[in-house]
Amino acid sequence: MYIRSYLQSGRLTITLSGDIDHHEAQQALKTISEKIESYSPHMCVLDFQEVSFMDSSGIAIVIFCVRRMRELGGELALSNVQQQPMRVFDAAGIRQIAEIREGEPS
Amino acid sequence: MIRSLEYNEVHLEFPSISCNESFARTVVAAFLIPMDPTVEEMADIKTAVSEAVTNCIVHGYPDAVGSIEMLCRLEKHSVTITVEDKGVGIEDIGKARTPMFTTGGAQRSGMGFTIMERFMDTLEVESIHGQGTKVVMRKELSFGVQND
Numbered sequence: 530m531y532i533r534s535y536l537q538s539g540r541l542t543i544t545l546s547g548d549i550d551h552h553e554a555q556q557a558l559k560t561i562s563e564k565i566e567s568y569s570p571h572m573c574v575l576d577f578q579e580v581s582f583m584d585s586s587g588i589a590i591v592i593f594c595v596r597r598m599r600e601l602g603g604e605l606a607l608s609n610v611q612q613q614p615m616r617v618f619d620a621a622g623i624r625q626i627a628e629i630r631e632g633e634p635s
Numbered sequence: 636m637i638r639s640l641e642y643n644e645v646h647l648e649f650p651s652i653s654c655n656e657s658f659a660r661t662v663v664a665a666f667l668i669p670m671d672p673t674v675e676e677m678a679d680i681k682t683a684v685s686e687a688v689t690n691c692i693v694h695g696y697p698d699a700v701g702s703i704e705m706l707c708r709l710e711k712h713s714v715t716i717t718v719e720d721k722g723v724g725i726e727d728i729g730k731a732r733t734p735m736f737t738t739g740g741a742q743r744s745g746m747g748f749t750i751m752e753r754f755m756d757t758l759e760v761e762s763i764h765g766q767g768t769k770v771v772m773r774k775e776l777s778f779g780v781q782n783d
Binding site: 548550551552554555558582584585586588589592593612613616617620621 | 653654656657660674675678679681682685686689692693741742743744746747749750753754
């Protein structure tokens with residue numbers, strides 16, 4: 530999967546592009562984790578505009594990011610989550626631990 | 636000659652390498668297309684297959700590459716998918732099916748079985764520790780078969 534990011538005023542937006550499954554998740558998690566560690570943002574937004582498929586491997590990634598951001602005293606939000614990934618997030622009750630935003634520019 | 640799609644099946648065997656998670660999803664999607672599933676049905680079944688195949692790879696064969704068999708069967712309006720490995724097997728199936736329980740460490744969420752149960756109509760899990768695991772999932776399709 531392809532990952533790009535930008536940092537603006539302490540807010541790190543990480544845009545994920547491609548399918549998120551076990552095959553992709555290990556490298557994705559490493560890349561995302563490195564970006565969070567590099568920038569120590571107070572807000573991290575994971576942008577799912579370009580993710581059309583995700584299985585429970587994506588849940589593990591989000592849980593990791595929520596925990597790390599909390600340790601850093603910050604917050605995590607998800608944006609532009611597409612239909613199929615949203616079904617998986619709902620199955621995991623992710624709204625209880627991460628904010629889901631609509632309509633963020635990516 | 637049988638024209639209307641009332642019965643079809645495909646039997647696939649592939650090694651437990653992680654690029655085959657996507658391959659298995661693509662196979663089941665191709666199998667489902669003639670049944671004209673809804674977007675949600677297609678997404679749910681692909682996701683369940685992704686979870687089942689991933690379990691074989693991560694848990695069935697953690698230290699080596701083994702064989703995964705997938706059988707997709709259409710009968711009238713319902714599709715049954717069986718995913719099987721001859722790997723490590725599950726010691727306690729009840730525990731394994733508990734949401735968020737995983738033996739896979741921090742990289743796994745323990746949601747695989749929960750998603751299979753939620754996205755398919757039925758899920759059966761058979762396993763013998765040391766011999767392998769078989770999951771059988773079934774889903775009734777709302778629009779079913781398109782007749783000629």
